[in-house]
Amino acid sequence: MTTTLPGILTEVDEFVQPVIRAHLDRIDERTRRVAGYQLGYWDVEGNPTVRGGGKGLRPALALLSARAAGRDARDGLTGAAAVELVHNFSLLHDDVIDGDRERRHRPTAWAAFGIGPAILAGDALLGLAADLLSESPRGNAAWASRCLSAAIRRLIAGQAADIAFETRAEVTLDECLTMARDKTAALLSCSATLGAILCGAPEELTLGLALYGDRLGLAFQLTDDLLGIWGEPAVTGKPVLADLRERKKSVPVVRALTAGGPASEKLRDLYAAPGDLSDTDLATAAALIEETGARDWTTKEADRLLTEALAELDRLTGPGGAAGPELTDVHGELVAVAHFITGRDH
Amino acid sequence: MTTTLPGILTEVDEFVQPVIRAHLDRIDERTRRVAGYQLGYWDVEGNPTVRGGGKGLRPALALLSARAAGRDARDGLTGAAAVELVHNFSLLHDDVIDGDRERRHRPTAWAAFGIGPAILAGDALLGLAADLLSESPRGNAAWASRCLSAAIRRLIAGQAADIAFETRAEVTLDECLTMARDKTAALLSCSATLGAILCGAPEELTLGLALYGDRLGLAFQLTDDLLGIWGEPAVTGKPVLADLRERKKSVPVVRALTAGGPASEKLRDLYAAPGDLSDTDLATAAALIEETGARDWTTKEADRLLTEALAELDRLTGPGGAAGPELTDVHGELVAVAHFITGRDH
Numbered sequence: 001m002t003t004t005l006p007g008i009l010t011e012v013d014e015f016v017q018p019v020i021r022a023h024l025d026r027i028d029e030r031t032r033r034v035a036g037y038q039l040g041y042w043d044v045e046g047n048p049t050v051r052g053g054g055k056g057l058r059p060a061l062a063l064l065s066a067r068a069a070g071r072d073a074r075d076g077l078t079g080a081a082a083v084e085l086v087h088n089f090s091l092l093h094d095d096v097i098d099g100d101r102e103r104r105h106r107p108t109a110w111a112a113f114g115i116g117p118a119i120l121a122g123d124a125l126l127g128l129a130a131d132l133l134s135e136s137p138r139g140n141a142a143w144a145s146r147c148l149s150a151a152i153r154r155l156i157a158g159q160a161a162d163i164a165f166e167t168r169a170e171v172t173l174d175e176c177l178t179m180a181r182d183k184t185a186a187l188l189s190c191s192a193t194l195g196a197i198l199c200g201a202p203e204e205l206t207l208g209l210a211l212y213g214d215r216l217g218l219a220f221q222l223t224d225d226l227l228g229i230w231g232e233p234a235v236t237g238k239p240v241l242a243d244l245r246e247r248k249k250s251v252p253v254v255r256a257l258t259a260g261g262p263a264s265e266k267l268r269d270l271y272a273a274p275g276d277l278s279d280t281d282l283a284t285a286a287a288l289i290e291e292t293g294a295r296d297w298t299t300k301e302a303d304r305l306l307t308e309a310l311a312e313l314d315r316l317t318g319p320g321g322a323a324g325p326e327l328t329d330v331h332g333e334l335v336a337v338a339h340f341i342t343g344r345d346h
Numbered sequence: 347m348t349t350t351l352p353g354i355l356t357e358v359d360e361f362v363q364p365v366i367r368a369h370l371d372r373i374d375e376r377t378r379r380v381a382g383y384q385l386g387y388w389d390v391e392g393n394p395t396v397r398g399g400g401k402g403l404r405p406a407l408a409l410l411s412a413r414a415a416g417r418d419a420r421d422g423l424t425g426a427a428a429v430e431l432v433h434n435f436s437l438l439h440d441d442v443i444d445g446d447r448e449r450r451h452r453p454t455a456w457a458a459f460g461i462g463p464a465i466l467a468g469d470a471l472l473g474l475a476a477d478l479l480s481e482s483p484r485g486n487a488a489w490a491s492r493c494l495s496a497a498i499r500r501l502i503a504g505q506a507a508d509i510a511f512e513t514r515a516e517v518t519l520d521e522c523l524t525m526a527r528d529k530t531a532a533l534l535s536c537s538a539t540l541g542a543i544l545c546g547a548p549e550e551l552t553l554g555l556a557l558y559g560d561r562l563g564l565a566f567q568l569t570d571d572l573l574g575i576w577g578e579p580a581v582t583g584k585p586v587l588a589d590l591r592e593r594k595k596s597v598p599v600v601r602a603l604t605a606g607g608p609a610s611e612k613l614r615d616l617y618a619a620p621g622d623l624s625d626t627d628l629a630t631a632a633a634l635i636e637e638t639g640a641r642d643w644t645t646k647e648a649d650r651l652l653t654e655a656l657a658e659l660d661r662l663t664g665p666g667g668a669a670g671p672e673l674t675d676v677h678g679e680l681v682a683v684a685h686f687i688t689g690r691d692h
Contacts, residue, residue: 028503157374
């Protein structure tokens, strides 16, 4: 696996960020300040930062999907800007909901500006995302709008399930995987198709890209779940063992809780104990999860999903595949993004 | 003034609520439960309630505006459902932001279900509102979308200003009135035009209705501000003196703070004092506001704005007015809604 930055990410900086910045001007000054902080444009005081936001993987996928449809990456620009806005809307609200104080090596927006301003900034970004597509003159913009709306609803469903699981004793692995798919794969899958949809690509191509995005998205979430337990804070930008501290029922945790056997039982007791978990408890919990084989299983599952995502791309470009020569060109970049997304800490 | 329920409100129950309920089915079950509670469809346990939601004034205005354009009220249905969803989205988030635990004589959604589920339910309703208009086959749906988006951005701006004012020592009356207009009048004005816009009404008519809605909306907010200090909890459904307890800089408060004189000074000291305000402090604050003449001024200002709103309707129906005979028919109902909105506790 490679951790080289795929070239498309520079196109996100060059083309997508200016579109988002221009649209940000529609928002009132107070809310814009919070939104721009979240997007990494400036610091708490409003001073410009050197590219402090996310990596722009979702808009990168949207641009590539336009290129996969045989068009210029910029033909997917509206979709790319919209998915980046939706992603940041969800981060703003999720950090409030989860009480997370740190993201990308900085205080989260609510920790820096307060809960109210962070909620409102999320609302504003969600509104802007919808505006971008509804104002697009492209013939397929209405369909793109529907796809994005459906992804947003799944994102909300996933986050709602995530919250509900925290206080529920029994969560099946299937329920947990559905939650992870809704929370993460839905928007990634939408991103990987939105540019193609805006370009009027044939349905087989957009469906293939949607499958690629779905598998990749779940692989991404599993990788993120692993990093939430065993990731280096210096790399993840989040406190160590944060997910376990919040008693998150992430995929490795639920796999471990439902594995059976002594380690699984001990983990269950630890998660059910009242009061805060101590640092020793957290380290024990991580060791128990590993002991059940859940770390190994989740790693292999992420690898398997990545392989499936790449196989989907191959199917599209192979004999009888839906893609023309355009997808062959862009194939390598979609592979690079897939490796990048799932290989951050490998 | 009358407090008789305008007839249009029964049409909201009959036509608009079923559209909202049908669209609610798109949301995941957990989030739908919170959203339906907010909308007054069921109680905390999910049992159907007897019409526990708001009165539906915004959707009523949207239906009437379709009728004002010479069409059936139901031609404004999509707009009516959208503004009711946006209104409830904002209530869900505002109650979290303000920490309000009671609304409409029930626990607020976050108090009943938790902060996370309430934020997500708001997000879902905002998404549904955008969907309703973007999926509408009507020719002017795109314009209606833009009007609603602009109103949502002003709503966010108003709420952001409201939060900022709480911790700011000096707020001018102008800033405060702009905040009130953004927070309340923008959506009301949008509601009063959305049905007409969807019906392709001439611009003079929609502009006239927008002005009517703007004046009415600000009158509504001023009335609400008065009730937030002197309203009976049994009528308002909110705790007594709630606005003063949160040190809200509502219009009567800012009018009093900027009035000058001994009562104004004393109020300023009280608002600037550290720690929670006692019940005695709150009663003193209310008395001081009254002493500055701010209660009287706000009441008269609300009356003046109501008169302006009604004059706008008269202008539309008068000689050379933009309205055809259709508006003459619906004129009485728009007047009744205006009286109802501003006369709740008179």
